[in-house]
Amino acid sequence: MSVNPDIQVERDTATFRSIDVTHMLDGSPEATNQRRIRQKQIGDDPQINRRNIIFMSHEERYEAAIARGLRIEQLKAEHDWDIMDENNAIMWCFSDIAMFVHKVMFIPAIERLGNKEQHDKWLPLAIDHKILGTYAQTELGHGTFLRGLEMEARYDKSTEEFVISTPKHSSMKWWPGSLGHSSSHAVLLATLYIDDQNCGMQPFIVQLRDLNTWKPLPGVEVGGIGPKMALATTDNGFLVLNNVRIPRDQMLMKYAQVSKDGKFTKSGAAKANYSTMMLVRVGIAHSCYFSLAVGATIVTRYSAVRRQGEIKPGAPEVKILDYQTQQLKVIPSIATAYAFHFCKEHLKWYYIETFQQIQQNDFSGLPEIHCVTSGLKAYMSDIATAQLETLRRACGGNGYLLSNGITNTYIQTLALPTVEGENTVLYLQVARYLMKCLKVAATGEAVKGSLSYMNEKIKTPYTSGLVTREDYSNVKKLLKLYQNMTVRLTQKAGDHLNKLHVSGQPKYEAWNNTSVQLVNAAKAYCQTYVLGMNIEGLSTQAVDLPGDALEVIHQLCVFYALHGITEQSGNFLETGCINITELHIIQQEAQEMMAKIRKNAVALVDAFDIPDNLLNSTLGCYDGNAYQHLYDSAKSDPMNQKQVLPAFEKYIKPMLQGKHTSKL
Numbered sequence: 257m258s259v260n261p262d263i264q265v266e267r268d269t270a271t272f273r274s275i276d277v278t279h280m281l282d283g284s285p286e287a288t289n290q291r292r293i294r295q296k297q298i299g300d301d302p303q304i305n306r307r308n309i310i311f312m313s314h315e316e317r318y319e320a321a322i323a324r325g326l327r328i329e330q331l332k333a334e335h336d337w338d339i340m341d342e343n344n345a346i347m348w349c350f351s352d353i354a355m356f357v358h359k360v361m362f363i364p365a366i367e368r369l370g371n372k373e374q375h376d377k378w379l380p381l382a383i384d385h386k387i388l389g390t391y392a393q394t395e396l397g398h399g400t401f402l403r404g405l406e407m408e409a410r411y412d413k414s415t416e417e418f419v420i421s422t423p424k425h426s427s428m429k430w431w432p433g434s435l436g437h438s439s440s441h442a443v444l445l446a447t448l449y450i451d452d453q454n455c456g457m458q459p460f461i462v463q464l465r466d467l468n469t470w471k472p473l474p475g476v477e478v479g480g481i482g483p484k485m486a487l488a489t490t491d492n493g494f495l496v497l498n499n500v501r502i503p504r505d506q507m508l509m510k511y512a513q514v515s516k517d518g519k520f521t522k523s524g525a526a527k528a529n530y531s532t533m534m535l536v537r538v539g540i541a542h543s544c545y546f547s548l549a550v551g552a553t554i555v556t557r558y559s560a561v562r563r564q565g566e567i568k569p570g571a572p573e574v575k576i577l578d579y580q581t582q583q584l585k586v587i588p589s590i591a592t593a594y595a596f597h598f599c600k601e602h603l604k605w606y607y608i609e610t611f612q613q614i615q616q617n618d619f620s621g622l623p624e625i626h627c628v629t630s631g632l633k634a635y636m637s638d639i640a641t642a643q644l645e646t647l648r649r650a651c652g653g654n655g656y657l658l659s660n661g662i663t664n665t666y667i668q669t670l671a672l673p674t675v676e677g678e679n680t681v682l683y684l685q686v687a688r689y690l691m692k693c694l695k696v697a698a699t700g701e702a703v704k705g706s707l708s709y710m711n712e713k714i715k716t717p718y719t720s721g722l723v724t725r726e727d728y729s730n731v732k733k734l735l736k737l738y739q740n741m742t743v744r745l746t747q748k749a750g751d752h753l754n755k756l757h758v759s760g761q762p763k764y765e766a767w768n769n770t771s772v773q774l775v776n777a778a779k780a781y782c783q784t785y786v787l788g789m790n791i792e793g794l795s796t797q798a799v800d801l802p803g804d805a806l807e808v809i810h811q812l813c814v815f816y817a818l819h820g821i822t823e824q825s826g827n828f829l830e831t832g833c834i835n836i837t838e839l840h841i842i843q844q845e846a847q848e849m850m851a852k853i854r855k856n857a858v859a860l861v862d863a864f865d866i867p868d869n870l871l872n873s874t875l876g877c878y879d880g881n882a883y884q885h886l887y888d889s890a891k892s893d894p895m896n897q898k899q900v901l902p903a904f905e906k907y908i909k910p911m912l913q914g915k916h917t918s919k920l
């Protein structure tokens with residue numbers, strides 16, 4: 257099939273070469289080559305490719321999801337993949353791998369929470385798939401408030417065992433992925449009691465099913481919790497344990513230990529047992545970039561080939577991408593995807609470094625990284641889901657089809673604001689950190705880390721610093737506005753908190769009555785952080801780009817900053833960081849920048865370099881032949897393989913013959 261000329265012209269008139277930017281995104285030309293080889297291995301594989309998934313039943317899809325998980329293992333061995341190759345493969349189809357939680361939570365939890373003997377015993381079994389596991393933390397009654405977990409593990413000194421039980425309905429496990437039908441074991445989080453003394457939430461390895469028959473073991477009641485919006489094959493389950501006994505060495509004992517005679521000791525930071533969640537929050541930030549890159553690619557390409565209506569009366573119909581309002585739906589998602597790319601790269605290295613320190617028992621970096629990973633997980637998933645919905649609607653009626661590739665991406669991304677810590681709750685964790693830093697800054701001590709800009713901003717009076725027209729495209733000056741806004745919102749929330757407290761409210765009540773402002777400040781902090789990482793990326797990752805490509809990546813960053821101000825103008829105005837005249841100039845500049853980026857929109861999404869067999873989209877194929885692909889997909893629907901369906905003889909015909917009132 258030849259390439260649609262409407263998309264070809266976009267590529268021919270771009271002002272830079274997509275491939276240069278692709279190399280930047282991958283890190284180097286060699287890395288691009290390597291990724292392409294790996295992507296071909298997974299994209300061309302019929303068991304991994306998800307081309308026909310939209311026509312499958314739930315059970316067929318589940319089976320295919322198990323097969324896909326196994327196939328990834330085979331490919332890993334066949335082609336000698338490293339951990340990054342494997343993670344990328346998982347990332348591409350995480351919503352359709354039944355044993356996803358085994359890989360991203362069960363094994364990491366043992367690695368992080370187990371001691372040496374436990375690693376030696378359990379990791380080989382898990383890595384070789386001799387056992388399959390889930391991460392069972394959430395209960396029917398509690399997901400957020402972990403200190404409220406009710407499943408009990410009581411230590412029995414006489415037998416040196418833990419007895420695990422579910423005292424009431426609210427204490428059953430509810431939601432763990434792969435628990436329903438696909439796990440033999442669980443890393444199970446339960447409240448430990450020794451002689452009726454509550455020793456807090458601790459992790460245990462519990463076998464749930466017989467490895468030969470797959471039947472639940474005595475005392476174990478397990479099953480699926482029912483159909484969901486998406487992620488159908490991650491069979492989320494429930495679990496009731498009736499006095500199930502496990503040996504003492506099946507409590508994961510890296511950070512807390514129970515001796516044979518029932519003595520409880522702790523080592524490491526108080527929240528060290530929460531470390532698996534931090535890893536997945538980093539993974540979610542990564543996945544938000546992926547989802548947005550997919551969505552932006554599909555909708556930008558479709559908008560470049562879909563012609564509808566006219567701008568100039570009587571002139572030929574225009575590409576919908578030429579409508580300014582369509583650009584406002586599409587271009588922010590391209591700019592955000594690039595900003596998220598820089599941010600997730602930074603986050604990856606930041607996490608790896610801090611994790612290494614934690615492994616050496618240096619927990620000093622924990623509060624800051626907990627704040628950053630919580631905040632970015634929340635912020636990036638909030639933005640990704642909102643923008644994906646805008647993108648989906650930007651496809652008109654075809655945005656409602658499953659074959660478009662964006663609908664599935666959107667509904668699976670919709671889980672991310674909830675899983676691994678509900679977003680509001682995570683923003684409140686960020687706010688807790690903001691308040692601590694504010695206190696430090698107020699005493700004149702230096703705030704370190706990502707909030708070090710507080711030191712300067714808390715003292716100096718605010719001026720926008722926007723004097724000349726050039727200032728409005730100076731990303732460093734724009735970043736200062738964001739930092740000002742964050743500090744001011746933080747101060748305002750802090751002042752409100754103090755005022756309520758001084759007026760007699762207990763601290764906890766004042767906190768709750770300030771929580772809307774606290775969350776607002778936390779979001780501002782996250783937005784500022786992402787912009788900061790985007791700017792840092794310009795001078796690190798993008799610096800070697802040819803001039804024309806660098807210019808476009810720079811334009812995207814300017815647009816990202818300007819557009820963010822227009823979206824949050826209330827915060828910027830209310831805190832006095834800009835005035836209304838400056839806002840009007842910013843709005844104007846953002847629109848002009850959007851028009852410049854429009855010219856390169858297709859080339860910018862081409863640079864994400866997502867092959868058709870992974871994009872799985874009728875609307876967003878590289879060749880731009882959306883109508884042909886839509887038609888082909890409709891024709892391949894199994895319901896279209898028969899001219900007349902059985903329902904005709906059964907119901908429609910009797911109705912046409914006036915027999916529908918008699919008993920069918």
Ligand SMILES: CCCCCCCCCC/C=C\CCCCCC(=O)SCCNC(=O)CCNC(=O)[C@H](O)C(C)(C)COP(=O)(O)OP(=O)(O)OC[C@H]1O[C@@H](n2cnc3c(N)ncnc32)[C@H](O)[C@@H]1OP(=O)(O)O
Pocket residue numbers: 343344346347350359360391393394399400401402403433527530531533534536539540543622623626674675676677678681685688
């Ligand atoms: C391997 C990569 C593969 C690549 C593919 C990746 C693809 C990714 C896509 C993923 C898609 C789907 C994945 C689906 C999996 C979903 C799995 C789950 O959902 S598992 C369940 C997750 N559950 C949660 O996240 C629970 C949320 N709740 C909490 O985290 C905490 O309870 C809380 C943060 C709400 C607070 O806890 P609490 O005990 O009440 O503590 P306090 O508020 O009193 O705070 C005390 C103190 O501790 C600090 N704290 C809290 N959490 C942490 C932490 N994680 N690390 C470090 N420190 C922490 C907190 O800040 C407080 O500090 P102070 O100094 O006292 O202020």
Ligand SMILES: Cc1cc2nc3c(=O)[nH]c(=O)nc-3n(C[C@H](O)[C@H](O)[C@H](O)COP(=O)(O)OP(=O)(O)OC[C@H]3O[C@@H](n4cnc5c(N)ncnc54)[C@H](O)[C@@H]3O)c2cc1C
Pocket residue numbers: 357391392393394397398399400401430431432433487492671674675676677678679680681684
């Ligand atoms: C697709 C999917 C997969 C999952 N996989 C797993 C898994 O593998 N393992 C596992 O253990 N769990 C899993 N979960 C559970 C998930 O981690 C929890 O649902 C999540 O942490 C939110 O907790 P919750 O359901 O208790 O929500 P709730 O806490 O009940 O949230 C409901 C509302 O209350 C608000 N709220 C709660 N507490 C506060 C507070 N302190 N301050 C202000 N507002 C508050 C929230 O903001 C939200 O608006 C999964 C969930 C989903 C949807």
